[in-house]
Amino acid sequence: MARIEPFTIDIPQAEIDDLKCRLARTRWPERETVDDWSQGAPLAKVKALCAYWRDHYDWRRIEARLNALGQYRTELDGLPIHFMHIRSPEPDALPLLMTHGWPGSVIEFLKVIGPLTDPVAHGGKASNAFHLVLPSLPGYGFSGKPTDTGWTVQRIARAWALLMERLGYERYVAQGGDWGAAVTTALGASAPKGLAAIHLNMVVAFPGRSESDCTDEDKARQDHYLRYRKKEMGYYIQQMTRPQTLGYGLADSPSGQAAWIYEKFHAWTDAGREPETMFSLDEMLDNISLYWLTGTATSSSRLYWESGRDFKSVEIEIPTGCSLFPKDIIRPSRRWAERSFRNIVHWNELDRGGHFAAFEQPDLFAEEVRACFRQFRRACG
Numbered sequence: 001m002a003r004i005e006p007f008t009i010d011i012p013q014a015e016i017d018d019l020k021c022r023l024a025r026t027r028w029p030e031r032e033t034v035d036d037w038s039q040g041a042p043l044a045k046v047k048a049l050c051a052y053w054r055d056h057y058d059w060r061r062i063e064a065r066l067n068a069l070g071q072y073r074t075e076l077d078g079l080p081i082h083f084m085h086i087r088s089p090e091p092d093a094l095p096l097l098m099t100h101g102w103p104g105s106v107i108e109f110l111k112v113i114g115p116l117t118d119p120v121a122h123g124g125k126a127s128n129a130f131h132l133v134l135p136s137l138p139g140y141g142f143s144g145k146p147t148d149t150g151w152t153v154q155r156i157a158r159a160w161a162l163l164m165e166r167l168g169y170e171r172y173v174a175q176g177g178d179w180g181a182a183v184t185t186a187l188g189a190s191a192p193k194g195l196a197a198i199h200l201n202m203v204v205a206f207p208g209r210s211e212s213d214c215t216d217e218d219k220a221r222q223d224h225y226l227r228y229r230k231k232e233m234g235y236y237i238q239q240m241t242r243p244q245t246l247g248y249g250l251a252d253s254p255s256g257q258a259a260w261i262y263e264k265f266h267a268w269t270d271a272g273r274e275p276e277t278m279f280s281l282d283e284m285l286d287n288i289s290l291y292w293l294t295g296t297a298t299s300s301s302r303l304y305w306e307s308g309r310d311f312k313s314v315e316i317e318i319p320t321g322c323s324l325f326p327k328d329i330i331r332p333s334r335r336w337a338e339r340s341f342r343n344i345v346h347w348n349e350l351d352r353g354g355h356f357a358a359f360e361q362p363d364l365f366a367e368e369v370r371a372c373f374r375q376f377r378r379a380c381g
Contacts, residue, residue, distance in 0.1 A: 007071040009063050023054040026255045041263045050255045052281045062286040076159040082142035083135035088117040090129035095169040097133045101178020103261040106134045111362035128370045139299030153182045153307045161192035173373050177201040188318040197319035199372040201357040205332035239301040240308030247298025268355035270327035313340035321346030321372030327354030346372040
C-alpha cells in the first residue's frame with residue numbers, strides 16, 4: 001500500500017517576490033468600450049485587484065491556515081494527490097468526501113470545515129458531525145500534474161474510491177459541485193464498495209429532446225442555461241479545445257491569471273454582479289494565488305480537454321441529494337433530474353447563493369449537506 005505522508009505548504013519567498021515584480025511590470029490593455037462586464041473584467045477593477053495583490057495581500061496568512069488543518073499527499077494511480085483530512089472530535093462522525101471544481105480549490109471549503117466537523121462548537125448537535133476528506137483534483141493546487149492523457153472524471157472517481165479505502169473508511173458519503181459534481185456523479189455511477197450516498201450542488205440534467213409538457217418554469221430554466229451558453233461559455237470552449245495555448249499567457253502573467261478567475265467570481269455568484277459584495281479581496285486572492293503559486297493554470301484547464309465533452313447526465317441508482325442555488329450555471333427541474341438520478345432522497349431549491357455554494361453561503365451549504373446525509377448515519381455509524 002502506498003504511504004500517506006504529511007504535507008506542509010512552504011512557498012519560497014523568491015516566488016512571492018517574483019509575483020510582486022511581475023504585477024508591478026504588468027502591461028495593461030486599454031479599457032473596455034462599454035460601462036459593464038459584457039466585454040469581460042473591467043480594466044479599473046482588475047487593476048485595483050492586482051494593486052491590492054501586489055501591495056497588501058499576505059499569502060503567508062492562508063498558507064498558515066491551510067497548514068494548521070491537516071494536509072497530506074499520497075500516490076493514487078501513479079500520481080501524487082494532495083488532500084486535507086480533518087477528523088471530527090465526535091467518534092461517530094460520518095466520513096464525507098468533498099470535491100471542488102474550477103476555478104475553485106480546497107480553499108472553497110474553509111468556511112464549512114468547522115461547522116461540519118465540530119457542530120457542537122458551532123451551536124449544533126454532535127449527531128451532525130462529519131470526518132472530512134478534501135482532495136485537490138489532479139493538476140490542481142498541490143496535487144501532481146498529469147504527464148499523460150487519460151485523467152478523466154471517471155479515473156479521478158476511481159482514485160477517490162481508493163483514497164477512502166486507504167484511509168480506512170469502510171462506509172462514507174460524497175459531495176461535489178462543478179467538476180466536483182462530475183467526479184461525484186461518476187463515483188455514484190460506479191458505486192464503489194462503501195459509498196452510501198452522494199450530494200450535488202450542481203446538478204447536470206436537461207429536458208428531453210421532445211419535451212411536450214414544458215411549463216413556463218421549465219422554459220425559464222432552459223433560458224437561464226441558454227444565456228450561460230451564449231454569453232459565458234467562452235472559457236469552457238477554450239479550455240476544452242486549446243488549454244496549452246491558453247496556458248502560456250496565464251502561466252506568465254499574474255494579472256491575466258487574476259482576471260481569468262475574477263471574472264467567474266463576478267459571473268457565477270449571487271452578488272448582484274459585484275463580487276466584492278460576496279467575497280473580500282483576500283478571499284478571492286487566496287484562490288487566485290493558489291493557482292499562480294502552484295503554476296496550475298494549464299494543468300487545471302486540461303480537465304476540460306479530458307472530460308469537457310462528457311459533462312452530461314448519466315444514469316445512477318445510488319441515493320442522491322440535490323441542492324440548487326439560484327445563481328448557479330444549471331438549474332434543472334426535479335423531473336429532468338429524475339431521468340438520470342433514479343433515487344433522489346433530498347431535493348431543495350434555495351433562495352440565495354450561486355456556483356461557489358460553500359464559499360458563498362456556508363451556513364446554507366452545511367445545512368443542505370446535513371439534511372441530505374442525516375438518514376445514512378445509523379448505517380454508517
